[in-house]
Amino acid sequence: MTVVTDRDAALYLTDIHNFFEAPSLDPFRGDSIEESGIDQLMDTMKARPRSAPPLERIVLHLLADQITPDLPQRLKAAIATYCDVQKRLSRQKVRETRIEGQRALRIGFIAWAVCLLLSTLSEQIFSHYTLQGRLFGEGFLIAGWVSLWRPAELLLYDWWPYAREMKLYEQIKAMAVEIRPRDTATVTPLPS
Incomplete structure (x- = not known):
């Protein structure tokens, strides 16, 4: 307690x-x-x-x-x-998260570029003003941006809990x- x-x-x-x-x-x-x-x-x-x-x-x-x-x-x-050991482990987790985020960003950018290309192609093939053209064009565009979601999450947010833990362990020490x-x-x- x-x-x-x-x-x-x-x-x-x-x-x-x-x-x-x-x-x-x-x-x-x-x-x-x-x-x-x-x-x-x-x-x-x-x-x-x-x-x-x-x-x-x-x-x-x-x-x-x-x-x-x-x-x-x-x-x-x-x-x-x-506290020193736990801070070292948290620093390692921050590094691992950033490395994973950089890898995911490379893959995400490739997927985004492919989806952007497919979106443009589908709009040209089916015409931007038809239902199929809008459906495939917008669908590929959304899929491309979704492929960047995880890299952004890793690089922007997932390391925060580890950084906070490092501060708390320093305070406890x-x-x-x-x-x-x-x-x-x-x-x-x-x-x-």
Whole structure:
């Protein structure tokens, strides 16, 4: 569970390892968390309005027996490593999307040129003023522009989510980390 207060993101976990990997779902323990703490944090940050002030601190609530004096520093270093790896993967996805878009653009331009040629030919063969001439002429013209749809989508829009993820990982990496003992009353086992 993630709770956002002012500029803090509070995460309630039963195990520190669940910060990076999703816990196994155990209905008998009473936990209903289905994703890792970092994924919860990313989802929270993605859902925040862009006009909202940036989050500055991760407040991790853990069971008292799991907290050690060096845990905040170790977690901060682990978060930095994780965010660096995820940013590198997102940069790779941006590159892959652009390469795919360039390939699709070459194919799309060829298809567009062929359709434009077929449109012109059909209008000349059937005459622009007949039903068949308009049908084939306009149909080929529309098909040509549709062939450019995917390249435009790849080059203009599909890389945005990866670029946003890179910014979010940079923000998470810069956030301060605080660890507090979790009230054992918040971990409610199911009645027997």
